[in-house]
Amino acid sequence: MYKFFSAIQWIQFVMATLSVIGSSSLIAYAIFQNIQKSPEIRPIFYLSFSDLLLGICWLMEALLYGTSAASKDIFCYNLQAVGQIFYISSFLYTVYYIWYLYKELRMKHNQSGQSTFLPVIDHTYQVGQIVIVLSSLIPLLLMIPVFCLGNASECFRNFSQSHRCILMYSPPSAMAELLPSANTSVCSTLYFYGLIIFLASFLLSLFIIVVLLIQAQALFKKFVKSTGFLGSEQWAAIHIVxxxxxxxxxxxxxxxxxxxxxxxxxxxxxxxxxLHMALYVLQALTGSSQGLLNCGVYGWTQYKFHQLKQKARRDADTQTPLLCSQKRFYSRGLSPLESTLAFATSTSDIF
Structure with missing residues (x-):
């Protein structure tokens, strides 16, 4: 059993390291380009920041596992609580980013050819600011009982210590009754509280994301049907979104x-x-890799847009002057996509 959890430790260490590298790359790119405050980059910037902090927590937990430090149990208990703050934040920031993409698409469809474009942008920005604050504040408030009551009741003594640093939730130990310094009922309640908070936040986030995904797919079809002719670069932009x-x-x-x-x-x-053992390994592979996957998705989509844009330009070079002038004429009538194209063009050069 020790070899099994030691293997999980190294899996978590490697994946957390890659996640830290991936999320750091996105943050460094946004800061270097000075675009971290732009409406398009802000959601993915904060999501990457949460992924970075979460990856650091997972990395520290993997390094602490197997050590004989005197205060290891306290550190592991509180690292677990801090990690839960960051992955609930990452849930909320993921929902916010998907909502932003859907909102931008719906706004471009509804405001095509109208004069109320700027007020809608300001309203979306204000809602985004509120969501960012709540996405950081809500997880912290939810975990205050775990910090306060857990440390006061010495719950770090009341769980299975050998695997605390590498398992997200260690169930109450069967020997908890033998530890007079630990409040068994409080610690068991906090264990189920944390577990329910995780499941509730994950399922709620997943439900909202699925709803937004379904609505976005319907809006894509509606947008294409109602817009008419799309230029090659406009098709590339909407395909990447x-x-x-x-x-x-x-x-x-x-x-x-x-x-x-x-x-x-x-x-x-x-x-x-x-089955539990298999899921432990799968959790170690995936749970600490969100920063890596988000970086990969962002880089891949920007790379694909760059490819599609270059292909559109090559196709334009082979067309007759009449066809090119017709495309420019129709493309000028699609002003709702201009901001999307400007953002995608500015962010694609790095990949």
């Missing part, structure tokens, strides 16, 4: 789906089985 709306939810579920499934199974069947 569609891929972003699809791939970020896929990355979200791949990262946290195994952990959620494991928590649900442990609620129904607490005893470890071969």
């Amino acid at each position: 569609e891929q972003q709306v699809l791939f970020y939810p896929v990355a979200f579920f791949c990262c946290w789906g195994p952990a959620a499934i494991l928590m649900i199974i442990k609620l129904m069947k607490p005893q470890d089985t071969k």
Whole structure:
């Protein structure tokens, strides 16, 4: 059993390191380009920042596992609580980013040819500011009982210590009754509280993302049908936005789906089985890799847009002057896509 959890430790260490590198790359790129405050980059910037902090927590937990430090139990307990703040924040920031992509697309469709474009932009910006504050504040408030009551009741003594640093939730130890310094009832309640908070936030975020995804797909079809002719670069832009709306939810579920499934199974069947062991490994592979996957999705979509844009330019060079002038004429009538093209063009050069 020790070799099994030691393997999980190294898996978590490697994946957390890659996640830190991936999220740091996105943050460094946004700061270097001085675009971290732009409406398009702000959601992914804050999401990457949460992924970075979460990756650091996972990395520290992997390094602490197996050590004989005197205060290791206290550090591991509080690192778990801090990590839960960051991955709930990452849930909320993922929802915010998908909402922003959907909102931009809907706004471009509804405001085509109208004069109320700027007020809608200001309203979206204000809502985004509120969402950013709440996405950081809500997880912290939810975890205050875990910090205060847990440390006061010495719950770091009341759980299975050997695996605390590498498992998201260690169930109450069977020997808890033998530890007079630990309040068993309080610690057990906090354990189920944290588990329910994780599952509730994950399922709620997943539900909202699926709803936005369905609405976005319907809006894509409606947008194409109502707009008429689209130039090659406009097609490239809308295709990349569609891929972003699809791939970020896929990355979200791949990262946290195994952990959620494991928590649900442990609620129904607490005893470890071969299925639990397989999910432990899968959780170590995916749970700490969100920064890496989000960086990969962002880089890949920008690279694909660059390819599509270059292909559109090559196609334009082979067309007759009449066809080129017709495309320019129709493209000028599609002003709602100009901001999307400007953002995609400015961010694609780095990849």
